[in-house]
Amino acid sequence: MNLIILTEADALADGHYELSDKRAEHIISVLKCTPGSTVEIGLLNGPVGVAEIESIDESTVKLHVKQTQPAPVISPTIDIICAVPRPQTLKKILLTSAMMGVSQLHLVRANRTEKSYLQSPMMEPENQLPYLLEGLSQGKLTSLPQITLHQLFRPFVEDTWPDLELASSDDNVLLLADMDTSATVLELPQLKTAKHVTISIGPEGGWIDYEVEHWRRLGFTPFCLGPWVLRVEHALTASLAQVTLANTIV
Protein backbone atom coordinates (compact mmCIF):
# COMPACT_ATOMS: atom_id res chain seq x y z
CA MET A 1 0.00 0.00 0.00
CA ASN A 2 1.72 3.15 -1.20
CA LEU A 3 -1.30 5.22 -0.23
CA ILE A 4 -3.96 4.56 2.42
CA ILE A 5 -7.21 5.20 0.54
CA LEU A 6 -9.88 6.75 2.78
CA THR A 7 -13.56 6.61 1.87
CA GLU A 8 -16.67 8.32 3.19
CA ALA A 9 -17.55 5.14 5.05
CA ASP A 10 -14.40 5.58 7.15
CA ALA A 11 -15.10 9.22 8.03
CA LEU A 12 -15.99 10.35 11.54
CA ALA A 13 -16.08 14.18 11.32
CA ASP A 14 -13.85 17.16 10.52
CA GLY A 15 -11.13 15.18 8.74
CA HIS A 16 -11.02 12.37 11.30
CA TYR A 17 -11.17 8.79 10.07
CA GLU A 18 -11.35 5.37 11.68
CA LEU A 19 -10.01 2.16 10.08
CA SER A 20 -10.19 -1.41 11.29
CA ASP A 21 -9.61 -3.54 8.21
CA LYS A 22 -6.42 -4.48 6.36
CA ARG A 23 -5.49 -0.82 6.01
CA ALA A 24 -5.32 -0.60 9.81
CA GLU A 25 -3.30 -3.81 9.83
CA HIS A 26 -0.92 -2.35 7.24
CA ILE A 27 -0.49 0.85 9.28
CA ILE A 28 0.21 -1.17 12.43
CA SER A 29 2.24 -4.14 11.15
CA VAL A 30 3.99 -2.98 7.98
CA LEU A 31 4.38 0.77 8.47
CA LYS A 32 4.78 0.21 12.23
CA CYS A 33 3.14 3.54 12.98
CA THR A 34 2.54 4.84 16.47
CA PRO A 35 0.37 7.80 17.57
CA GLY A 36 1.92 10.93 16.11
CA SER A 37 3.35 9.17 13.03
CA THR A 38 2.14 10.32 9.63
CA VAL A 39 0.99 8.28 6.63
CA GLU A 40 0.34 9.14 3.01
CA ILE A 41 -3.37 9.07 2.31
CA GLY A 42 -5.74 9.58 -0.59
CA LEU A 43 -9.39 10.54 -0.30
CA LEU A 44 -11.39 8.39 -2.71
CA ASN A 45 -12.15 10.47 -5.82
CA GLY A 46 -10.46 13.41 -4.10
CA PRO A 47 -7.08 14.81 -3.11
CA VAL A 48 -4.02 13.02 -1.74
CA GLY A 49 -2.25 14.15 1.42
CA VAL A 50 -0.87 13.29 4.80
CA ALA A 51 -2.69 12.10 7.91
CA GLU A 52 -1.48 11.85 11.48
CA ILE A 53 -2.17 8.75 13.55
CA GLU A 54 -4.21 9.76 16.60
CA SER A 55 -4.65 6.43 18.30
CA ILE A 56 -4.11 2.72 17.77
CA ASP A 57 -6.38 0.45 19.78
CA GLU A 58 -5.72 -3.23 19.04
CA SER A 59 -6.83 -3.41 15.40
CA THR A 60 -8.45 0.01 15.10
CA VAL A 61 -6.58 3.05 13.89
CA LYS A 62 -7.86 6.61 14.19
CA LEU A 63 -6.22 9.26 12.06
CA HIS A 64 -6.62 12.91 11.18
CA VAL A 65 -6.01 14.36 7.72
CA LYS A 66 -3.53 17.21 8.16
CA GLN A 67 -2.76 18.35 4.68
CA THR A 68 -4.05 17.68 1.17
CA GLN A 69 -3.08 18.49 -2.38
CA PRO A 70 -4.67 17.63 -5.73
CA ALA A 71 -4.12 14.01 -6.81
CA PRO A 72 -1.77 13.52 -9.78
CA VAL A 73 -3.39 13.93 -13.19
CA ILE A 74 -2.59 11.14 -15.64
CA SER A 75 -2.34 12.44 -19.19
CA PRO A 76 -3.62 11.63 -21.77
CA THR A 77 -6.92 10.40 -20.35
CA ILE A 78 -7.34 6.80 -21.47
CA ASP A 79 -10.55 4.80 -21.68
CA ILE A 80 -10.48 1.06 -22.24
CA ILE A 81 -13.01 -1.07 -24.07
CA CYS A 82 -12.28 -4.65 -23.07
CA ALA A 83 -14.00 -7.89 -23.96
CA VAL A 84 -15.46 -9.39 -20.77
CA PRO A 85 -12.64 -11.64 -19.52
CA ARG A 86 -12.63 -14.65 -17.19
CA PRO A 87 -13.12 -13.62 -13.55
CA GLN A 88 -9.46 -14.19 -12.57
CA THR A 89 -8.35 -11.96 -15.43
CA LEU A 90 -10.95 -9.32 -14.57
CA LYS A 91 -9.38 -8.90 -11.13
CA LYS A 92 -6.05 -8.07 -12.78
CA ILE A 93 -7.70 -5.74 -15.30
CA LEU A 94 -9.43 -3.84 -12.50
CA LEU A 95 -6.25 -3.48 -10.44
CA THR A 96 -4.17 -2.39 -13.43
CA SER A 97 -6.83 0.05 -14.64
CA ALA A 98 -6.99 1.78 -11.27
CA MET A 99 -3.21 1.72 -10.78
CA MET A 100 -2.53 3.23 -14.21
CA GLY A 101 -5.30 5.82 -14.07
CA VAL A 102 -7.76 4.47 -16.63
CA SER A 103 -10.74 6.80 -16.75
CA GLN A 104 -13.53 4.54 -18.04
CA LEU A 105 -13.56 0.79 -18.49
CA HIS A 106 -16.23 -0.60 -20.77
CA LEU A 107 -16.58 -4.37 -20.42
CA VAL A 108 -18.24 -5.63 -23.56
CA ARG A 109 -19.47 -9.13 -24.19
CA ALA A 110 -17.56 -10.51 -27.17
CA ASN A 111 -18.31 -13.52 -29.31
CA ARG A 112 -15.47 -15.31 -27.52
CA THR A 113 -16.67 -14.28 -24.04
CA GLU A 114 -17.86 -17.45 -22.30
CA LYS A 115 -21.40 -17.13 -20.94
CA SER A 116 -20.27 -18.21 -17.47
CA TYR A 117 -18.05 -15.13 -17.16
CA LEU A 118 -21.12 -12.92 -17.11
CA GLN A 119 -22.64 -14.88 -14.25
CA SER A 120 -19.51 -14.60 -12.13
CA PRO A 121 -19.77 -12.75 -8.79
CA MET A 122 -16.88 -10.64 -10.12
CA MET A 123 -19.38 -8.83 -12.36
CA GLU A 124 -20.92 -7.25 -9.22
CA PRO A 125 -19.56 -3.76 -8.43
CA GLU A 126 -19.12 -4.55 -4.71
CA ASN A 127 -16.82 -7.44 -5.61
CA GLN A 128 -14.85 -5.30 -8.05
CA LEU A 129 -14.23 -2.49 -5.57
CA PRO A 130 -11.44 -4.17 -3.52
CA TYR A 131 -9.33 -4.68 -6.67
CA LEU A 132 -9.89 -1.10 -7.75
CA LEU A 133 -8.92 0.21 -4.31
CA GLU A 134 -5.81 -1.98 -4.30
CA GLY A 135 -4.85 -0.50 -7.67
CA LEU A 136 -5.36 3.08 -6.49
CA SER A 137 -3.36 2.37 -3.35
CA GLN A 138 -0.49 0.92 -5.40
CA GLY A 139 -0.57 3.67 -8.04
CA LYS A 140 -0.97 6.52 -5.52
CA LEU A 141 -4.08 7.68 -7.34
CA THR A 142 -7.58 8.36 -6.03
CA SER A 143 -10.01 8.38 -8.97
CA LEU A 144 -11.97 5.19 -9.38
CA PRO A 145 -12.24 4.10 -12.99
CA GLN A 146 -15.86 4.13 -14.06
CA ILE A 147 -16.82 0.54 -14.93
CA THR A 148 -19.73 -0.25 -17.25
CA LEU A 149 -20.86 -3.71 -18.30
CA HIS A 150 -22.38 -4.11 -21.75
CA GLN A 151 -24.15 -7.45 -21.97
CA LEU A 152 -24.53 -7.39 -25.74
CA PHE A 153 -21.99 -6.44 -28.39
CA ARG A 154 -24.22 -5.09 -31.12
CA PRO A 155 -26.30 -2.66 -29.05
CA PHE A 156 -23.04 -1.35 -27.61
CA VAL A 157 -21.37 -0.62 -30.94
CA GLU A 158 -24.54 0.49 -32.71
CA ASP A 159 -26.26 2.55 -30.02
CA THR A 160 -24.40 3.02 -26.74
CA TRP A 161 -20.94 3.89 -28.07
CA PRO A 162 -22.01 6.32 -30.82
CA ASP A 163 -24.12 8.19 -28.23
CA LEU A 164 -21.17 8.77 -25.90
CA GLU A 165 -19.77 12.25 -26.15
CA LEU A 166 -16.23 10.94 -26.59
CA ALA A 167 -17.11 8.75 -29.54
CA SER A 168 -17.26 11.69 -31.90
CA SER A 169 -14.86 14.09 -30.18
CA ASP A 170 -12.00 15.29 -32.35
CA ASP A 171 -9.77 15.21 -29.29
CA ASN A 172 -10.29 11.49 -28.83
CA VAL A 173 -8.07 9.00 -30.68
CA LEU A 174 -9.62 5.56 -31.16
CA LEU A 175 -7.27 2.59 -31.20
CA LEU A 176 -7.68 -1.15 -31.67
CA ALA A 177 -4.97 -3.50 -30.36
CA ASP A 178 -4.57 -5.88 -33.27
CA MET A 179 -2.11 -8.64 -34.11
CA ASP A 180 -2.88 -8.47 -37.83
CA THR A 181 -1.24 -5.11 -38.46
CA SER A 182 2.40 -4.06 -38.34
CA ALA A 183 1.74 -0.36 -37.66
CA THR A 184 2.82 0.76 -34.21
CA VAL A 185 1.46 3.66 -32.17
CA LEU A 186 4.50 5.69 -33.24
CA GLU A 187 3.08 5.72 -36.76
CA LEU A 188 -0.09 7.48 -35.61
CA PRO A 189 0.69 11.23 -35.63
CA GLN A 190 -2.71 12.06 -34.13
CA LEU A 191 -1.54 10.46 -30.87
CA LYS A 192 1.09 13.12 -30.27
CA THR A 193 -1.44 15.81 -29.46
CA ALA A 194 -4.25 13.58 -28.20
CA LYS A 195 -5.86 14.66 -24.94
CA HIS A 196 -7.95 11.53 -24.86
CA VAL A 197 -7.48 8.01 -26.18
CA THR A 198 -9.82 5.02 -26.25
CA ILE A 199 -8.25 1.59 -26.71
CA SER A 200 -10.22 -1.53 -27.62
CA ILE A 201 -8.70 -4.79 -26.34
CA GLY A 202 -10.13 -8.12 -27.45
CA PRO A 203 -10.65 -11.38 -25.59
CA GLU A 204 -8.31 -14.38 -25.53
CA GLY A 205 -8.20 -15.41 -29.18
CA GLY A 206 -9.07 -11.87 -30.27
CA TRP A 207 -12.17 -10.14 -31.57
CA ILE A 208 -13.80 -12.10 -34.40
CA ASP A 209 -13.83 -10.59 -37.90
CA TYR A 210 -17.38 -9.30 -37.48
CA GLU A 211 -16.35 -7.44 -34.34
CA VAL A 212 -13.16 -6.05 -35.86
CA GLU A 213 -15.20 -4.76 -38.77
CA HIS A 214 -17.45 -2.87 -36.33
CA TRP A 215 -14.48 -1.26 -34.57
CA ARG A 216 -12.99 -0.19 -37.88
CA ARG A 217 -16.28 1.24 -39.07
CA LEU A 218 -16.49 3.24 -35.83
CA GLY A 219 -13.09 4.76 -36.61
CA PHE A 220 -10.80 2.61 -34.45
CA THR A 221 -7.30 2.44 -35.95
CA PRO A 222 -5.55 -0.94 -35.57
CA PHE A 223 -2.10 -0.92 -34.03
CA CYS A 224 0.44 -3.63 -33.26
CA LEU A 225 1.73 -3.96 -29.70
CA GLY A 226 4.74 -6.02 -30.70
CA PRO A 227 5.79 -9.49 -31.75
CA TRP A 228 4.14 -11.20 -28.75
CA VAL A 229 1.08 -13.29 -28.04
CA LEU A 230 0.00 -11.65 -24.78
CA ARG A 231 -2.61 -12.33 -22.16
CA VAL A 232 -5.34 -9.73 -21.86
CA GLU A 233 -3.88 -8.21 -18.69
CA HIS A 234 -0.45 -7.86 -20.29
CA ALA A 235 -1.97 -6.36 -23.42
CA LEU A 236 -3.64 -3.76 -21.19
CA THR A 237 -0.39 -2.78 -19.43
CA ALA A 238 1.58 -2.77 -22.69
CA SER A 239 -1.08 -0.65 -24.46
CA LEU A 240 -1.17 1.94 -21.70
CA ALA A 241 2.65 2.05 -21.63
CA GLN A 242 3.01 2.48 -25.40
CA VAL A 243 0.16 4.94 -25.93
CA THR A 244 1.32 7.16 -23.08
CA LEU A 245 4.86 7.02 -24.46
CA ALA A 246 3.72 7.96 -27.97
CA ASN A 247 1.84 10.89 -26.46
CA THR A 248 5.07 12.35 -25.02
CA ILE A 249 6.52 13.08 -28.47
CA VAL A 250 6.77 16.83 -28.93
Add this chain to the structure above:
Amino acid sequence: MNLIILTEADALADGHYELSDKRAEHIISVLKCTPGSTVEIGLLNGPVGVAEIESIDESTVKLHVKQTQPAPVISPTIDIICAVPRPQTLKKILLTSAMMGVSQLHLVRANRTEKSYLQSPMMEPENQLPYLLEGLSQGKLTSLPQITLHQLFRPFVEDTWPDLELASSDDNVLLLADMDTSATVLELPQLKTAKHVTISIGPEGGWIDYEVEHWRRLGFTPFCLGPWVLRVEHALTASLAQVTLANTIV
Protein backbone atom coordinates in the same frame (compact mmCIF):
# COMPACT_ATOMS: atom_id res chain seq x y z
CA MET B 1 -2.25 -22.91 -23.86
CA ASN B 2 -1.57 -21.50 -27.29
CA LEU B 3 1.23 -24.00 -27.85
CA ILE B 4 1.72 -27.45 -26.32
CA ILE B 5 5.37 -27.36 -25.19
CA LEU B 6 7.06 -30.77 -25.58
CA THR B 7 10.21 -31.63 -23.66
CA GLU B 8 12.74 -34.44 -23.90
CA ALA B 9 11.12 -36.06 -20.89
CA ASP B 10 7.94 -36.52 -22.96
CA ALA B 11 9.73 -38.08 -25.95
CA LEU B 12 9.27 -41.72 -26.93
CA ALA B 13 11.20 -42.05 -30.22
CA ASP B 14 11.20 -40.72 -33.79
CA GLY B 15 9.09 -37.65 -33.09
CA HIS B 16 6.54 -39.49 -30.96
CA TYR B 17 5.59 -38.03 -27.59
CA GLU B 18 3.41 -39.09 -24.69
CA LEU B 19 1.69 -36.67 -22.29
CA SER B 20 -0.37 -37.37 -19.20
CA ASP B 21 -0.36 -34.10 -17.25
CA LYS B 22 -2.34 -30.89 -17.66
CA ARG B 23 -1.23 -30.63 -21.29
CA ALA B 24 -3.02 -33.92 -21.98
CA GLU B 25 -6.02 -32.61 -20.07
CA HIS B 26 -5.97 -29.43 -22.17
CA ILE B 27 -5.80 -31.43 -25.42
CA ILE B 28 -8.71 -33.62 -24.32
CA SER B 29 -11.00 -31.19 -22.47
CA VAL B 30 -10.35 -27.75 -23.95
CA LEU B 31 -9.15 -28.47 -27.49
CA LYS B 32 -11.47 -31.52 -27.59
CA CYS B 33 -9.04 -33.36 -29.86
CA THR B 34 -9.63 -36.89 -31.14
CA PRO B 35 -7.14 -39.21 -32.86
CA GLY B 36 -6.22 -37.62 -36.17
CA SER B 37 -6.66 -34.03 -34.93
CA THR B 38 -3.64 -31.75 -35.00
CA VAL B 39 -2.31 -29.38 -32.35
CA GLU B 40 0.26 -26.60 -32.41
CA ILE B 41 3.39 -27.67 -30.55
CA GLY B 42 6.76 -26.27 -29.61
CA LEU B 43 9.84 -28.32 -28.80
CA LEU B 44 11.50 -26.83 -25.72
CA ASN B 45 14.45 -24.69 -26.86
CA GLY B 46 13.71 -25.84 -30.40
CA PRO B 47 11.31 -25.32 -33.32
CA VAL B 48 7.54 -24.91 -33.30
CA GLY B 49 5.25 -27.02 -35.45
CA VAL B 50 2.25 -29.27 -35.70
CA ALA B 51 1.63 -32.66 -34.16
CA GLU B 52 -1.05 -35.22 -34.90
CA ILE B 53 -2.89 -36.94 -32.08
CA GLU B 54 -2.31 -40.69 -32.37
CA SER B 55 -4.26 -41.98 -29.42
CA ILE B 56 -6.11 -40.81 -26.36
CA ASP B 57 -6.34 -43.33 -23.54
CA GLU B 58 -8.17 -41.89 -20.52
CA SER B 59 -5.76 -39.17 -19.45
CA THR B 60 -2.81 -40.10 -21.67
CA VAL B 61 -2.29 -38.54 -25.08
CA LYS B 62 0.17 -39.85 -27.67
CA LEU B 63 1.11 -37.57 -30.50
CA HIS B 64 3.48 -37.45 -33.44
CA VAL B 65 5.28 -34.32 -34.61
CA LYS B 66 4.47 -33.93 -38.31
CA GLN B 67 6.04 -30.66 -39.27
CA THR B 68 8.33 -28.08 -37.72
CA GLN B 69 9.62 -24.61 -38.48
CA PRO B 70 11.98 -22.27 -36.61
CA ALA B 71 10.41 -20.62 -33.57
CA PRO B 72 9.78 -16.86 -33.89
CA VAL B 73 12.76 -14.65 -33.15
CA ILE B 74 12.02 -11.76 -30.77
CA SER B 75 14.05 -8.68 -31.64
CA PRO B 76 15.85 -6.89 -30.05
CA THR B 77 17.16 -9.50 -27.62
CA ILE B 78 16.35 -8.24 -24.13
CA ASP B 79 17.98 -9.26 -20.86
CA ILE B 80 16.49 -8.26 -17.54
CA ILE B 81 18.30 -7.52 -14.30
CA CYS B 82 15.65 -7.61 -11.59
CA ALA B 83 15.89 -7.20 -7.83
CA VAL B 84 14.85 -10.49 -6.21
CA PRO B 85 11.10 -10.00 -5.66
CA ARG B 86 8.66 -11.66 -3.26
CA PRO B 87 7.81 -15.22 -4.35
CA GLN B 88 4.31 -14.36 -5.64
CA THR B 89 5.80 -11.63 -7.79
CA LEU B 90 8.59 -13.90 -9.02
CA LYS B 91 5.99 -16.28 -10.49
CA LYS B 92 4.60 -13.41 -12.58
CA ILE B 93 8.08 -12.23 -13.57
CA LEU B 94 8.97 -15.73 -14.77
CA LEU B 95 5.76 -16.15 -16.77
CA THR B 96 6.05 -12.71 -18.36
CA SER B 97 9.74 -13.16 -19.16
CA ALA B 98 9.10 -16.42 -20.98
CA MET B 99 5.97 -15.13 -22.72
CA MET B 100 7.72 -11.99 -23.99
CA GLY B 101 10.94 -13.71 -25.03
CA VAL B 102 13.38 -12.39 -22.42
CA SER B 103 16.77 -13.93 -23.08
CA GLN B 104 18.46 -13.80 -19.69
CA LEU B 105 16.99 -12.93 -16.32
CA HIS B 106 19.44 -11.94 -13.60
CA LEU B 107 17.83 -11.96 -10.16
CA VAL B 108 19.98 -9.77 -7.94
CA ARG B 109 19.60 -9.33 -4.23
CA ALA B 110 18.90 -5.65 -3.54
CA ASN B 111 19.07 -3.73 -0.32
CA ARG B 112 15.26 -3.79 -0.25
CA THR B 113 15.06 -7.53 -0.98
CA GLU B 114 13.73 -9.21 2.16
CA LYS B 115 15.93 -12.05 3.37
CA SER B 116 12.99 -14.46 3.42
CA TYR B 117 12.56 -14.11 -0.36
CA LEU B 118 15.89 -15.83 -0.89
CA GLN B 119 14.84 -18.78 1.22
CA SER B 120 11.59 -19.27 -0.70
CA PRO B 121 11.10 -22.57 -2.57
CA MET B 122 10.47 -20.36 -5.63
CA MET B 123 14.21 -19.75 -5.82
CA GLU B 124 14.66 -23.41 -6.86
CA PRO B 125 14.85 -23.93 -10.64
CA GLU B 126 12.47 -26.91 -10.56
CA ASN B 127 9.80 -24.71 -8.96
CA GLN B 128 10.38 -21.94 -11.49
CA LEU B 129 10.04 -24.20 -14.52
CA PRO B 130 6.22 -24.53 -14.53
CA TYR B 131 5.83 -20.73 -14.72
CA LEU B 132 8.37 -20.48 -17.51
CA LEU B 133 6.65 -23.24 -19.46
CA GLU B 134 3.27 -21.56 -18.96
CA GLY B 135 4.77 -18.35 -20.34
CA LEU B 136 6.25 -20.07 -23.40
CA SER B 137 2.95 -21.82 -24.04
CA GLN B 138 1.05 -18.51 -23.85
CA GLY B 139 3.57 -16.61 -25.95
CA LYS B 140 4.01 -19.35 -28.57
CA LEU B 141 7.76 -19.32 -27.94
CA THR B 142 10.12 -22.16 -27.08
CA SER B 143 13.34 -20.68 -25.66
CA LEU B 144 13.58 -20.81 -21.90
CA PRO B 145 14.95 -17.59 -20.42
CA GLN B 146 18.22 -18.31 -18.68
CA ILE B 147 17.73 -17.52 -14.98
CA THR B 148 20.65 -16.69 -12.69
CA LEU B 149 20.42 -15.85 -9.01
CA HIS B 150 22.98 -13.45 -7.57
CA GLN B 151 22.91 -13.62 -3.78
CA LEU B 152 24.96 -10.48 -3.25
CA PHE B 153 24.69 -7.11 -4.97
CA ARG B 154 28.25 -5.88 -4.82
CA PRO B 155 30.00 -8.96 -6.24
CA PHE B 156 27.44 -8.92 -9.06
CA VAL B 157 28.02 -5.32 -10.09
CA GLU B 158 31.76 -5.36 -9.43
CA ASP B 159 32.77 -8.77 -10.75
CA THR B 160 30.06 -10.88 -12.37
CA TRP B 161 28.43 -8.25 -14.58
CA PRO B 162 31.62 -6.62 -15.93
CA ASP B 163 32.89 -10.10 -16.90
CA LEU B 164 29.83 -10.87 -19.01
CA GLU B 165 30.44 -10.48 -22.71
CA LEU B 166 27.35 -8.31 -23.12
CA ALA B 167 28.39 -5.81 -20.47
CA SER B 168 30.93 -4.20 -22.74
CA SER B 169 29.40 -4.93 -26.15
CA ASP B 170 28.76 -1.84 -28.28
CA ASP B 171 25.63 -3.54 -29.56
CA ASN B 172 24.11 -3.69 -26.09
CA VAL B 173 22.14 -0.75 -24.71
CA LEU B 174 21.98 -0.59 -20.92
CA LEU B 175 18.86 0.91 -19.37
CA LEU B 176 17.68 1.61 -15.85
CA ALA B 177 13.95 2.00 -15.18
CA ASP B 178 13.90 5.05 -12.93
CA MET B 179 11.16 7.26 -11.53
CA ASP B 180 13.53 10.16 -10.93
CA THR B 181 14.10 11.04 -14.58
CA SER B 182 11.75 12.45 -17.18
CA ALA B 183 13.62 11.08 -20.22
CA THR B 184 11.70 8.39 -22.09
CA VAL B 185 13.13 5.59 -24.24
CA LEU B 186 12.23 7.66 -27.32
CA GLU B 187 14.95 10.11 -26.30
CA LEU B 188 17.64 7.42 -26.52
CA PRO B 189 18.76 7.32 -30.17
CA GLN B 190 21.04 4.35 -29.51
CA LEU B 191 17.92 2.22 -28.99
CA LYS B 192 16.84 2.55 -32.61
CA THR B 193 19.62 0.34 -33.89
CA ALA B 194 20.17 -1.78 -30.78
CA LYS B 195 20.40 -5.50 -31.34
CA HIS B 196 20.53 -6.15 -27.65
CA VAL B 197 19.16 -4.32 -24.62
CA THR B 198 19.64 -4.94 -20.89
CA ILE B 199 17.08 -3.38 -18.53
CA SER B 200 17.58 -3.06 -14.79
CA ILE B 201 14.35 -3.09 -12.75
CA GLY B 202 14.44 -2.32 -9.03
CA PRO B 203 12.49 -3.79 -6.13
CA GLU B 204 9.32 -2.38 -4.55
CA GLY B 205 10.44 1.01 -3.31
CA GLY B 206 13.21 1.15 -5.91
CA TRP B 207 16.98 0.63 -5.87
CA ILE B 208 18.62 2.64 -3.09
CA ASP B 209 20.94 5.52 -4.03
CA TYR B 210 24.04 3.37 -3.58
CA GLU B 211 22.67 0.81 -6.03
CA VAL B 212 21.56 3.45 -8.56
CA GLU B 213 25.05 4.90 -8.44
CA HIS B 214 26.50 1.51 -9.33
CA TRP B 215 24.16 1.09 -12.30
CA ARG B 216 25.03 4.55 -13.57
CA ARG B 217 28.74 3.91 -13.20
CA LEU B 218 28.32 0.71 -15.21
CA GLY B 219 26.77 2.73 -18.03
CA PHE B 220 23.06 2.16 -17.43
CA THR B 221 21.00 5.09 -18.71
CA PRO B 222 17.95 5.99 -16.59
CA PHE B 223 14.61 6.20 -18.36
CA CYS B 224 11.10 7.03 -17.22
CA LEU B 225 8.32 4.51 -17.90
CA GLY B 226 5.55 7.04 -17.39
CA PRO B 227 3.64 8.86 -14.69
CA TRP B 228 2.75 5.71 -12.75
CA VAL B 229 3.81 3.94 -9.56
CA LEU B 230 3.87 0.38 -10.88
CA ARG B 231 4.33 -3.02 -9.36
CA VAL B 232 7.48 -4.86 -10.44
CA GLU B 233 5.59 -7.19 -12.80
CA HIS B 234 3.88 -4.27 -14.51
CA ALA B 235 7.17 -2.39 -14.79
CA LEU B 236 8.59 -5.44 -16.56
CA THR B 237 5.75 -5.65 -19.10
CA ALA B 238 5.76 -1.89 -19.66
CA SER B 239 9.55 -1.80 -20.12
CA LEU B 240 9.53 -4.61 -22.66
CA ALA B 241 6.64 -2.94 -24.51
CA GLN B 242 8.30 0.48 -24.65
CA VAL B 243 11.84 -0.67 -25.45
CA THR B 244 10.65 -2.92 -28.24
CA LEU B 245 8.51 -0.09 -29.61
CA ALA B 246 11.43 2.37 -29.52
CA ASN B 247 13.50 -0.20 -31.40
CA THR B 248 11.04 -0.17 -34.34
CA ILE B 249 11.86 3.43 -35.27
CA VAL B 250 13.56 3.47 -38.64
